Amino acid sequence: MRIDERVPVLIVGAGLAGAATAMFLGLHGVPALLVERHPGTSNQPKARGQSWHTMEALRIAGVADQVRDAGYDVDLGMPIVIAESVAGRRFHEILGEKWPDFSHLTRERMAMASQERAEPILLGRARELGVEVRFETLVESVTQDADGVTAVLRQADGAQRTVRADYLVAADGWRGAIRESLGIGTHGRGELNHSHSVVFEAELGDLLEGREFALFYLQNPEMDGGGGAFVSTDDPGRYAVMFGHEVASAERFESFSDDDCVEQIRLAVGIPDLPVRILSRASTGLAHRVADRLSEGRVHLVGDAAQTMPPHGGQGGNTAILDGFHLAWKLAGVVAGWAGAGLLDSHDTERRPYGELIAGQQYANMIARSKPELADGTEDEILPAEWTLFGYRCAAGAVVPDSTEDGALVEDPATSFGRPGSRAPHVWLTEDVSTMDHFGKGFVLLTANPAWQRAAESAAEQLGVPLTAVLLPDGDWRTAYGLSPAGATLVRPDRFVAWRSVDDGTATDLAGALKTVLFRS
Structure with a gap:
């Protein structure tokens, strides 16, 4: 060929x-x-x-x-409302006007x-x-x-x-x-229903209470599929409504007309005579499959x-x-x-x-x-x-586990103490520099011990691995990473801890860890 x-x-x-x-x-x-x-x-x-x-x-x-900058201002909050319709009964509000405060775990904002x-x-x-x-x-x-x-x-x-x-x-x-x-097959709960997503223009006035963004999960027996979702978009006056059909009703789904979609939109918004201009329609599926x-x-x-x-x-x-x-x-x-x-x-x-x-x-x-x-x-x-966002662990894979390994898939990230297989903790080093600022483009060895810096240079040259040693003054970061003053921790390019030496060690120890992590013979 x-x-x-x-x-x-x-x-x-x-x-x-x-x-x-x-x-x-x-x-x-x-x-x-x-x-x-x-x-x-x-x-x-x-x-x-x-x-x-x-x-x-x-x-x-x-x-x-x-x-x-491409999204809306997160400081305005994002209410997630469970309701019969946007204008109708509200059953529960999941997120109000404030986001969770994860500043102890990361320097980033949503x-x-x-x-x-x-x-x-x-x-x-x-x-x-x-x-x-x-x-x-x-x-x-x-x-x-x-x-x-x-x-x-x-x-x-x-x-x-x-x-x-x-x-x-x-x-x-x-x-x-x-x-x-x-x-390659899949497992899980399979296909849950067929869905229709309709993007449309409408004048909703003060229905969203002046909010730039809102998401409503709808529990409405009058809608096809018993409900759906309403969401605002990046453009004022443009919205999307999703509604579903059971898998067995796929034929009805395929036969939906624009008039049928307008009816579903009006049920979702809760205004029976709402003027609607449909911009686009797309069919998709709702599934749980891995x-x-x-x-x-x-x-x-x-x-x-x-x-x-x-x-x-x-x-x-x-x-x-x-x-x-x-x-x-x-x-x-x-x-x-x-x-x-x-x-x-x-x-x-x-x-x-x-x-x-x-x-x-x-x-x-x-x-x-x-x-x-x-x-x-x-x-x-x-x-x-915070457990699913920051506390996910790679207990096996490209890591060298230590004696603290318990095989857990998730943990409280505030108490991980930098064990191998966990996300490297965020700790402020200065007023505007975090440990996280050192990660991402190669392997990083964090240490307060100059001997480890020399060991890293030797291991990087020996193996040809992109590895940088960052020598830090002793401080809170070391406690967060579970190290003695003589120790060091090896962080992968994806911010996960690959290996650590709680106390002092040698270039041979570091090179051996890198070989294990990188599947080098």
Whole structure:
């Protein structure tokens, strides 16, 4: 077969997961190729909100401020209301005018950009970092062997090109074909219903009480599916209503007319004669589904291709971005040769349990917010937000566990004390510099002991690993990381603690830890 071009990494899908993977690969110096079958980025005002842990990753990529500016002012709050309709009875308000205060865990604040606004920012940054992006490019086939992946692409003009890549990232969404072509099944509660999303214009006056943004989960037996959701968008006067159908009623779903949609919008808003102008309609599915494995040979799944979940809780888009963040440095290490190929096995080991956790949390949130009739006692217990955002652990994978390891998947991040497999704690070093400011573009060794600085220089030279030692004055940071004055902690590019030596040690100890983490023989 003739090969038209060769790339280190081919990414299929330019949604949040694919765009983030491309951006972070570029940050680590990998010139990837990203292809997308659609003519441009999403025009749907969905997947709104970048949580604190996601903003930490976006800060590393240099786009945090852009993303924040693309959304509405978070200081205005975001009420999430459970109601019969926007104008009707209100049953419960989940978030009022204030966000949770996580300032003890992170220096970042939330952002509220929609997918419609965020995707172009991520792709723009990816291009700046050397990634090539091609729209209107369809992947017709993917095959792989021991040495790489071959993809046949069909361009907008009908021309066919064959690309040979060392690795492929499948970010082609929950309807994408790559996962299925690899023979990777899924598990979970499956498809929950069919949904219709309608974007429309209407004059709602003071119905939203002057708020720039609002989200209503609707429990309304008059609506198809018994309810749905109402959300404002980035543009004043433009809104979206989602309503569902049971899977068995898919035929009725397909037969919906614009007049039927207007009726559903009026029921959702609670104004029977509301003038409505429909702008767009899209069908989708609501599902709880996780891939049985996230890797198959040289192909790795991210985003909705890896896990699909109800939107309740707003972590689907965040998980997609962070899939790319956590995978990119591993791909970069293997492509550059300073990591063994086995490092990529940790993508499944570390990210699939998290996908299962978040999908379970959002299913439980869906029951609490809009589908109480589905409660049967098998749904997950809803965990504190700080545990799922900052307290997720990689107990196995690219880490060297120590004697404190208990195998827990989540923990209270305020009491992790920097054990391997946990997110590195945020501690202010000066008035405006945090420990977090040192992470993201290579391995970092934090220490107050100059001997470790010399050890890091020796290990980096010996192994060819991007490793920087940061010598800090003794202080609160050391207690937060569980170290003696002589100790050191090794932090991965994705802010997770890879290894630590509570007391003093040698360059041989550090090099051995790096070899283990990077699957080097």
